[in-house]
Amino acid sequence: QQQVKQSPQSLIVQKGGISIINCAYENTAFDYFPWYQQFPGKGPALLIAIRPDVSEKKEGRFTISFNKSAKQFSLHIMDSQPGDSATYFCAASSESNYQLIWGAGTKLIIKP
Amino acid sequence: DADVTQTPRNRITKTGKRIMLECSQTKGHDRMYWYRQDPGLGLRLIYYSFDVKDINKGEISDGYSVSRQAQAKFSLSLESAIPNQTALYFCATSAEGYGGYTFGSGTRLTVV
Numbered sequence: 591q592q593q594v595k596q597s598p599q600s601l602i603v604q605k606g607g608i609s610i611i612n613c614a615y616e617n618t619a620f621d622y623f624p625w626y627q628q629f630p631g632k633g634p635a636l637l638i639a640i641r642p643d644v645s646e647k648k649e650g651r652f653t654i655s656f657n658k659s660a661k662q663f664s665l666h667i668m669d670s671q672p673g674d675s676a677t678y679f680c681a682a683s684s685e686s687n688y689q690l691i692w693g694a695g696t697k698l699i700i701k702p
Numbered sequence: 703d704a705d706v707t708q709t710p711r712n713r714i715t716k717t718g719k720r721i722m723l724e725c726s727q728t729k730g731h732d733r734m735y736w737y738r739q740d741p742g743l744g745l746r747l748i749y750y751s752f753d754v755k756d757i758n759k760g761e762i763s764d765g766y767s768v769s770r771q772a773q774a775k776f777s778l779s780l781e782s783a784i785p786n787q788t789a790l791y792f793c794a795t796s797a798e799g800y801g802g803y804t805f806g807s808g809t810r811l812t813v814v
Contacts, residue, residue, distance in 0.1 A: 596744075599742065622800045624802065626803075631807070631808070632807055632808070633706075633792050633794070633805025633806055633807055633808055634745070634792075634803075634805050635805065636802035636803070639800075639802070641800070679744065679745065683800070685800075687752075688796070688798060688799055688800060689750070690796075690803060692744055692745045693744065694742075694743065694744035695744040695745075
């Protein structure tokens, strides 16, 4: 019940296309859903996060869509660029201890 | 200076040797974490500490130990390294409450 399931494991998208990464969770107590971006040789860094009181949050080309009834959330990268090539992790936490439970990661490659 | 500093950045050690990985942070956060990252396996939690006197095992603590020397310092030890512990190790910090984790740049450890 604590797991966060992330798919796909890897993704190749053409430059200018839309990249979509999906995550699903079981624990209905989760109420904070961040996405992290990791470049090779670096630690993950917070990209964007959402609380369940909204269904969508947008920051530039990055959008989180949240479906509370389905217990799913996704990251959309519009107009994908080669510089977006990285590993993306979704995560979730609850106010019981605020500790993040991580998805397994998606390696995204944007082809020029 | 980086908010979270890990030393060393790279280390090659022999099977059976004791090794310590160090982490220091300037974020002023109480919470610190050690993660291990293997290709395709995402981030796995080794140990975490919510304050200086509170240390907890994560999902893969066997073969590892930690020490929280101060609010800002959290070190990870491998008492007797084995090749199976070859991986990328990350330290992270967070504040209590909703918000991001700040990761260090990682230590790439190779056990031969």
